[in-house]
Amino acid sequence: MNSLRSYEHGIHSVDAGYVRPLLAAVHLIVEDGRVAIVDSGSNASVQPLLAALTAFGLLPEAVDYLILTHIHLDHAGGAGSLMRVLPNARLLVHPRGVAHMVDPSRLVAGVAAVYGVAAVRKLYGEILPIAERRIIPATHGLRVDLAGRELLCLDTPGHARHHISVYDRRSLSFFTGDIFGLSYRELDRDGRQFIFPTTTPVQFDPVAMHASLDLLLSHAPEVMYLTHYSQVRDVAAKGVRLHELIDEHVRIARLVEAAGSERRARIRAGLQELLLVEAERFGCALPTAQVLELFATDLDLNAQGLDVWLDSRAG
Template structure:
């Protein structure tokens, strides 16, 4: 299949084809003794992910674990569907997100308020997962991949209060979710992901520092793909956060409303990202991955909380 890339160490990147786009959201299949899927993508992507897993030789009863870095719908929206397709798999998530996978109505209502009718096209509907199949992680934990191999979980809020990073003991891969921002492999651009309501600058920077301290061999971005330059990339992640916060703080101090703040931050940052000056399709892809309105709104929400 053309949406599967072998990354070595029995790890396979699966392009979930979110909303029909390529290179937006990745899932990762670890073909260990106990096969594990990291990130499901959206509900509408679930059949694509199922078919990719099947093409790699994993049958309906063979998938042992599904792990999500957090419960935002581009990462976990397909959990209920994948759980139905693979009825023997446990679903692993941080404890602050577990109840929403079992009973997603509140999460879906909140998402619909943000996305409106676009929700159905972009994400679809998160189906509930039986509570007895959900394993809730604390601030640290481990997923058994079989034969002594584990996926160690590290609580990493800042982007979301239910976010974890995951380290593969065999490869040294760190699954960063959205805590290190979003990466566009076509251009090498990296931009923060700071949506409301959970963004917090100190916590986000602490999570990046934690990732550095873990000394991973490689970063695997959900948006999007593998990055070998670990130290440089995490330093850039922290720098980008500070740039966006400083600009948004300036816009707020000048009394700008959200629309004007977004326009100002977008204009002041566009030269940092070659994607924004590339072709229109690449710019649209980057904006979908890390939208300026969502980022600025999240930072403003945080500023209102810490500096009312």
């Protein structure tokens, strides 16, 4: 599989090599020989990114910014390793994420507590620290210059409280991390893309997610670049549907709020039914078993996130 895809306006995606092909993308914005990279993927992304730079005739010194949409490890796990081979790059990350990039031990421990140390090491490798002097806190409204091309950072919580999105006025597009949901290329049909929310633990907040979507849509973007997975169009209609699907996630969770130890399993069952109905509504051509395989981990995480959210409401 060719892991490098090129779009309009000097935007490119590189497959992050995370778990399976077409699961996670890292994006490059190239302007007049200078580069910004959005999200780092895991350590497995480093060599494909360097190969992409070589393919464009560029050296690692050409990268001015590495921008993290948030610090979940499938988006930020390779940042420390990547910064070590990008001598001129500055790291942009939400202010809440700065301390975790300087000292990632607490971040890694939190993930290891859920998945185990061995699993974290296998998925992400060693998570390396980044010197604080190389980090720029990506406050809401921060504008950075890439060879005369303005990139605007916006605070977009809902998936996580440390989440930003990046608006590129040149291409009328956003780099959305996880706030604009999931859109796996295997489900594409007749030039259309499927969309589904991600309510991953532990900071899912539906009110904040709705507000963040409205903020993104207020800029009238023509294109969204998702980490999972890359370019989607027909943005306004997808935004409307995401609002509806977020409400459906919340409804499913609330229906079983008092289900005790069975609650998470019942949430997952409800989400699976929602996914299959949505895939049929979209006209998905894949067999049901393949759709469920592609979304298996996402259904687990969405159910876990909703379960944690219900507990936070009770608290």
